[in-house]
Amino acid sequence: MAEVILKDVCKTYGSLHVVKDVSLHIQDREFLVLVGPSGCGKSTTLRMVAGLEGISTGTIQIGSTVVNDLPPKDRDIAMVFQNYALYQHMTVYDNLAFGLRNRKVSEDKIKQEVMRATEILGLGPLLGRKPQQLSGGQQQRVALGRCIVRHPQVFLFDEPLSNLDAKLRAQMRVELKRLRERVETTSIYVTHDQVEAMTLGDRVVVMKDGCIQQVGTPLDIYNRPKNRFVASFIGAPAMNFLPVDIVQKGDFFHAEAQDFSIRLPPQRAAIFARTNRRPVTLGVRPEQVCFGPCPAGHETAFSAPVEVTEQLGAEMVIGVRAGDTLMMASRIAPEAPIAVHDHVPLWLDPRGLHFFDRESEEAIN
Amino acid sequence: MSLSLAVSSTGPRAQAGGFLGLLGVAGRRVFFALAVVAILLIFIGPVAILLLTSVRPPSGVYYIWRGWEFTLDNFAEVLAQPVVLHSMWNSFVLSSIATVASLGVTVGSGYMLSRFTGPIQRSWFGIIYVFRTVPYISWVLPLYLVTTNLGIYDTYLGLLLPHVAVHVCFFSWIMKGFFDSISPSMEHAALIDGCTRWGAFRRVALPSAMPGIAALAILSWLWTWNEFLFGLILTAQRTPVITVTMAQFVTETGTEWHLMSATAVLAMLPALLITIFGQKYVVRGLRM
Ligand SMILES: Nc1ncnc2c1ncn2[C@@H]1O[C@H](COP(=O)(O)OP(=O)(O)OP(=O)(O)O)[C@@H](O)[C@H]1O
Numbered sequence: 001m002a003e004v005i006l007k008d009v010c011k012t013y014g015s016l017h018v019v020k021d022v023s024l025h026i027q028d029r030e031f032l033v034l035v036g037p038s039g040c041g042k043s044t045t046l047r048m049v050a051g052l053e054g055i056s057t058g059t060i061q062i063g064s065t066v067v068n069d070l071p072p073k074d075r076d077i078a079m080v081f082q083n084y085a086l087y088q089h090m091t092v093y094d095n096l097a098f099g100l101r102n103r104k105v106s107e108d109k110i111k112q113e114v115m116r117a118t119e120i121l122g123l124g125p126l127l128g129r130k131p132q133q134l135s136g137g138q139q140q141r142v143a144l145g146r147c148i149v150r151h152p153q154v155f156l157f158d159e160p161l162s163n164l165d166a167k168l169r170a171q172m173r174v175e176l177k178r179l180r181e182r183v184e185t186t187s188i189y190v191t192h193d194q195v196e197a198m199t200l201g202d203r204v205v206v207m208k209d210g211c212i213q214q215v216g217t218p219l220d221i222y223n224r225p226k227n228r229f230v231a232s233f234i235g236a237p238a239m240n241f242l243p244v245d246i247v248q249k250g251d252f253f254h255a256e257a258q259d260f261s262i263r264l265p266p267q268r269a270a271i272f273a274r275t276n277r278r279p280v281t282l283g284v285r286p287e288q289v290c291f292g293p294c295p296a297g298h299e300t301a302f303s304a305p306v307e308v309t310e311q312l313g314a315e316m317v318i319g320v321r322a323g324d325t326l327m328m329a330s331r332i333a334p335e336a337p338i339a340v341h342d343h344v345p346l347w348l349d350p351r352g353l354h355f356f357d358r359e360s361e362e363a364i365n
Numbered sequence: 366m367s368l369s370l371a372v373s374s375t376g377p378r379a380q381a382g383g384f385l386g387l388l389g390v391a392g393r394r395v396f397f398a399l400a401v402v403a404i405l406l407i408f409i410g411p412v413a414i415l416l417l418t419s420v421r422p423p424s425g426v427y428y429i430w431r432g433w434e435f436t437l438d439n440f441a442e443v444l445a446q447p448v449v450l451h452s453m454w455n456s457f458v459l460s461s462i463a464t465v466a467s468l469g470v471t472v473g474s475g476y477m478l479s480r481f482t483g484p485i486q487r488s489w490f491g492i493i494y495v496f497r498t499v500p501y502i503s504w505v506l507p508l509y510l511v512t513t514n515l516g517i518y519d520t521y522l523g524l525l526l527p528h529v530a531v532h533v534c535f536f537s538w539i540m541k542g543f544f545d546s547i548s549p550s551m552e553h554a555a556l557i558d559g560c561t562r563w564g565a566f567r568r569v570a571l572p573s574a575m576p577g578i579a580a581l582a583i584l585s586w587l588w589t590w591n592e593f594l595f596g597l598i599l600t601a602q603r604t605p606v607i608t609v610t611m612a613q614f615v616t617e618t619g620t621e622w623h624l625m626s627a628t629a630v631l632a633m634l635p636a637l638l639i640t641i642f643g644q645k646y647v648v649r650g651l652r653m
């Protein structure tokens with residue numbers, strides 16, 4: 001068990017700069033999730049921690065040791081790969097025992113450790129099989145077992161669930177969460193799935209093009225995205241973005257677009273009173289676009305024509321025309337009397353209003 | 366409804382068209398069966414004729430059918446010539462040593478080509494590429510000069526070296542393909558599990574490539590066993606090999622087909638045994 005500290009870590013392939021100045025301080029026993037779109041450098045970052053990839057500049061520290069020049073075997077880490085990477089020619093038992101045998105642990109102790117992992121992960125009936133004889137979910141469980149038998153200082157996960165089908169992925173996610181409670185170890189988990197990031201992480205790091213965009217708890221990132229990229233990446237269905245003009249009318253500020261106008265709550269409008277009015281984009285999550293008459297005290301009501309409806313059983317999702325964008329609204333009662341082309345009354349939850357500078361795309365607070 | 370169904374089910378078939386389209390289902394089956402038989406005949410025919418000739422008296426050689434007159438005298442006559450057994454032994458030793466000697470290099474070079482990129486790898490790649498593209502017939506005369514100058518003409522060593530070179534150049538590619546099909550993350554897992562780079566190769570990559578290596582060993586062995594040109598140019602009386610000995614039944618007074626066939630059948634036996642017992646590995650290896 002140990003903390004992991006990345007200081008100004010960069011990775012270049014020739015002239016290609018794939019990881020740029022990443023600095024992170026991962027606490028002892030923390031579960032940190034790196035999330036971002038494909039090609040943003042999350043695997044590369046993880047592989048630098050593992051020692052599978054050289055570090056161009058910067059330092060990586062595990063516990064109190066700088067590990068830049070240590071080979072992977074001396075870093076005391078364990079890693080789960082996207083394609084499981086089980087040793088095809090060995091039985092499940094030997095797969096689990098491999099790392100311990102390399103460390104000259106006695107066979108008795110190995111047996112004890114393997115049995116512990118077997119019990120935690122429910123691998124009992126599989127011990128004598130070869131990896132080809134296992135399903136994807138079982139293989140991934142063996143890969144997890146291979147990590148926990150060794151009691152390493154750090155677990156590294158590189159998209160461990162992305163080769164599984166949707167149902168199994170949800171199941172394994174829950175299992176991972178349970179495993180976390182039983183085996184408390186500092187972990188770095190890479191995924192491009194924001195649901196995994198939200199549900200598993202103590203803290204989440206959002207990356208884009210090799211740069212860290214934001215670090216924070218899942219709720220922090222959901223409620224206070226630092227820029228438009230983070231806001232659109234986290235949350236499903238994705239946040240609505242609507243370019244608006246901020247207009248002062250008497251004592252109030254309004255956000256206006258074509259056929260769309262809402263009055264901003266005074267506390268939010270304060271921002272615009274003191275900044276000079278650069279063009280802004282209004283962001284609001286579909287779950288914070290509400291159907292019905294606006295409750296008293298909120299002034300954010302508007303009405304708009306419905307263009308699409310999606311009946312999901314538990315809720316209805318509709319898309320309405322606002323300005324020149326299709327604004328999605330979710331969490332609408334499934335039996336609500338809404339049909340395409342209807343003009344429906346809507347209001348925005350004032351706590352869910354986000355404003356982004358249209359040029360820099362940074363959040364305005 | 367039923368009309369449209371009928372149209373849609375005959376439509377594509379009629380379009381499949383041409384000769385096969387005219388045949389109908391049964392006709393097509395028969396056609397494919399005939400094609401398979403024809404292909405089999407092309408491959409089995411020569412072997413069958415060889416087998417027949419080897420058990421016919423010399424007088425029966427030029428006839429497709431000449432009664433039920435069979436004999437094993439040809440084999441007795443061939444085996445009575447010491448050079449035949451001697452050259453079979455030589456070929457066996459050569460094939461085995463060349464296979465063992467080249468396999469180490471081939472596996473190493475295939476692994477390097479599959480996993481690493483760099484100036485050394487690129488040059489090595491270039492060298493074997495060139496040697497592979499140049500017809501190997503063109504190496505033979507220079508090799509004759511080289512072996513005579515080194516004093517290893519007509520010795521095991523003088524034959525072994527060219528064979529090993531050919532194995533390495535021709536089979537490194539196949540080996541590279543085997544390693545390409547093994548995910549590198551398995552070795553990465555081994556590195557993290559406490560192996561050195563070498564340990565990851567030896568304990569994880571190598572065992573996983575075993576079916577491929579077995580297939581390659583068989584291919585290498587058969588290649589040398591069947592090789593003719595090096596044997597012809599680089600050996601004389603001291604180190605005869607079976608393929609060349611076989612050809613020496615072509616004499617000035619005519620070709621002794623019955624003896625040549627008997628020798629060829631004898632030479633086929635080890636190759637056949639190896640192929641039968643190794644088939645499992647070859648198929649598994651080539652499927653990797
Ligand atoms: N060996 C390499 N040589 C050159 N470029 C590389 C190399 N490995 C990775 N890259 C580049 O580095 C970038 C980041 O790769 P990385 O694998 O870290 O992405 P990722 O965030 O894990 O994406 P994914 O979700 O697709 O796995 C990519 O643009 C990739 O093309």
Ligand SMILES: [Mg+2]
Pocket residue numbers: 042043044158159
């Ligand atoms: Mg990746």
